[in-house]
Ligand SMILES: Nc1ncnc2c1ncn2[C@@H]1O[C@H](COP(=O)(O)OP(=O)(O)OP(=O)(O)O)[C@@H](O)[C@H]1O
């Protein structure tokens with residue numbers, strides 16, 4: 001079974017308007033209320049790609065209830081732990097530019113965290129755990145280290161799509177897959193990464209430190225994959241970009257859905273990039289039809305040793 005874990009879900013209040021001016025009253029046009037948070041997006045896309053999964057995490061209040069109902073209607077199984085706090089509302093403003101306002105995550109106590117640890121302790125060899133999204137500072141880092149250790153002990157494939165100090169610590173546990181974007185990769189090494197050559201250099205470093213698959217997503221420039229055997233670049237297909245929120249999560253979903261079927265990292269990478277781009281070209285997250293339609297336009301080729309920054 002594939003489990004996703006979203007510590008900080010959100011209800012994404014998503015609105016499109018022709019002009020947005022900060023400091024003024026802006027009247028919105030189209031408004032959408034999507035369940036959000038990175039792990040939840042991964043769950044939704046996995047389901048659309050035909051991969052059954054269970055969404056874990058913490059939800060509360062009317063927003064939490066809405067998220068659960070929405071996921072139920074889409075056929076995504078959930079096993080959330082209830083919080084007293086209302087799940088945050090994140091505001092996504094789509095105008096000439098994309099502006100986002102993300103709220104803080106929940107305050108969780110030891111009982112709630114233990115409940116999650118218990119669920120993780122029941123996973124089985126061959127399962128997947130995708131820990132995605134921001135991790136509140138109030139949770140001790142040792143909690144996530146223990147989660148990673150549980151995965152290692154049980155033979156569960158641990159996938160990480162988070163950032164900050166937690167990511168830096170957790171990569172020491174040899175996760176199956178991490179998917180930093182260019183900026184997050186730079187944060188890990190305290191530098192500003194400007195191109196594919198530099199991204200390849202640092203991705204390889206992560207592989208040497210024990211990460212099994214490193215996918216660095218680079219927005220409209222595509223992505224790269226580094227493993228102990230492969231160093232590949234994918235060019236993203238061209239298309240009309242509507243909404244890039246969740247594009248990275250879709251890449252993770254596409255990779256997992258494909259790898260779970262064929263255990264072929266190159267194929268999974270191509271399918272992941274197609275999924276990310278298909279979301280960028282959609283108002284909500286991608287559908288399988290859209291992914292299949294863009295797949296043939298994803299170009300994948302090896303990065304030559306001389307093209308890796310030194
Ligand atoms: N403008 C674009 N055109 C085509 N494909 C895109 C575009 N932006 C994103 N993508 C696709 O989505 C993938 C992930 O995008 P990106 O690097 O923006 O992820 P991210 O920063 O993790 O996003 P998020 O956190 O919003 O999910 C890219 O590798 C690419 O395949």
Ligand SMILES: O=P(O)(O)OC[C@@]1(O)O[C@H](CO)[C@@H](O)[C@@H]1O
Pocket residue numbers: 008010012035036037038041090102132133134135245246247248249
């Ligand atoms: O605040 P975080 O947890 O870093 O990111 C949360 C978020 O921006 O990520 C998703 C897109 O990737 C959205 O659904 C959600 O609102």
